[in-house]
Amino acid sequence: MEVTQIIIQVLNSISYGLLLFLLAAGLSLIFGLMGVINLAYGSFFMLGVYLSLAVIEQTGSFILALLGAATAVSLVSMVMEVCFIRKIYNRELDQVLLTFGFAYIFMDIVRWCWGGTPQSLPKPVMLQGSISILGAIFPVYRLAVIFVGILLALVLWLIVEKTRMGVIIKAGVDDKEMVSGLGINIRLYFTLIFALGAFLAAVGGVLGGPITGAYLGLDSEILVLALAVVVIGGLGTLKGAFLGSVLIGFMETFGNAFFPNYAMMTIYITMVAVLVLKPNGLLGKDERP
Amino acid sequence: MNPQVALQKARRLVDGENVDIVTGIVSSTVAYALRDYLVENKVPVIIANAGAAGLTGEKGSKYIFRVSFANGQYEYPMGDYAYNQLNLRRVVVMAPDYAAGLEKARGFMDSFRANGGEIIQEIYPKLGTTDYGPYLAQVNKEADAVWVHFSGTDCIRFVKQYADYGLKDILPLLATGDLVDESALPHQGDAAIGIVSSHHYSAALDTPENRKFVTSYRAKYGEEPNMYADQGYVAARVIVEALEATGGDISDTEKFLSAIRNVRFTAPRGPFKFDPETQNVIFDTYIQKTEKIHGKLVNTVIKTIPAAENGWSQPK
Structure with a gap:
């Protein structure tokens, strides 16, 4: 393999990994901090892509589309949390059934509004085109994904580790009643976390949209990827999700380059290998007594 | 795309609703799953997309016609x-x-x-x-x-x-x-x-048939027709032409199959006919x-x- 190819593959790995992080961060938050299994997570991603498509058609602005779609999706998720999820905290099987049902509803809504023809999300004008890095041609947009991914990872890390909100949330996960006893409205925080998770999924959708495109079935593909990242990284740790994403990014990119015939399995081989060596994921702690 | 579901639905159509002709079938996997059942029941099948070459080859049958393409044919x-x-x-x-x-x-x-x-x-x-x-x-x-x-x-x-x-x-x-x-x-x-x-x-x-097809298709669906639109049209047209040739009589299956085999017309894509031997389309x-x-x-x-x-x- 030549040097330029290696440069491209490394950049590919990082940009794909960070795209995966954008997908998985929200799921990791919802699952890790709230203990809620949300199988409608991929639908938030898909809704993000389609809603931004609608906004771009109306306004032509990628930034407006990003904010509009993410806000709309988080509002939807808040309603979902307050009216449904809230009633079944700690009942994981019910959560699986309920959110799975929502995934179907969202898919039908998308089919109904946008039809079944695959669509694509245009890139922002200033990020179109490619640049040459040491003789290797690389799309500008993917460099932007790398940049935004790192930025978002930092912001999230700061929120969870360095703010009062983060402390309250983490305390709430460990002992909900004690936190309520201290006069803190933990339910409100949980709703906010759920909405933040949906917000991140939609942001991932809009940023990933120009690469993935918009089509029915995107939701389940994304859900599987996001679950794999969260499992590899370890449940409920953002750092784990970050490591897991970048690891999968590298494994899949280089796996596809060296062993294209096994492309369908690279992710799962990685997952099995990690789980055999570290059953709780890369950074997961054993929380069960 | 699920062969099991497709087979159930085909059974319901053939056994339950007594349909005389089956058409459509986009996926080759589905086509293979339906093949034996439809052939055993002597139902004429007009495949409108599924491209696996074997459907009109080793798995071919006098009941199976294909109006779309075999994989490799236009490649x-x-x-x-x-x-x-x-x-x-x-x-x-x-x-x-x-x-x-x-x-x-x-x-x-x-x-x-x-x-x-x-x-x-x-x-x-x-x-x-x-x-x-x-x-x-x-x-x-x-x-x-x-x-x-x-x-x-x-x-x-x-x-x-x-x-x-x-x-x-x-x-x-x-x-x-x-x-x-x-x-x-x-x-x-x-x-x-x-x-x-x-x-x-x-x-x-740029042919009269296609210009007409494109205009009508745009007027009805508001978008450009593509290969699937043409294939769907051709499948329906083949059935109509064969029915007209037999005066709507399908009681004699052999006669009807032979009518299908002999259908020729100018489709939006150009001249249409079957290969009499394999019953795959020639285009x-x-x-x-x-x-x-x-x-x-x-x-x-x-x-x-x-x-x-x-x-x-x-x-x-």
């Missing part, structure tokens, strides 16, 4: 064209890693090699690959061109990423017409310009080039390869 003439008209000698081949993708790639490679061309690299990404970056980075830049088949959601992503990774400027892209399907062109945008593809239908085909193949005309992307036909000159044959 094969591109091998000749690439070698003799475009003077290409070394080509990289890319297609999704599943039965149809491989069968189509084989169609192109067989004829390109038979002419003396060399396939210097074959890359088969998984079906539904989101990110072609890792594969595109590997493409051997010493090739004269890249031939690909991708369809559905894959074709939009592939064409855009091919341009993103700077390959569009270095290596000409040859493809199946599926890659530049009329429904995908608006989403692919300028990245699709210049792609040379082979197909059995183009909405830009002219179009070499088309994607161009932007009056701000709109179209697949302009640059050469017609008559059915008689297509060296493709049903694999035995």
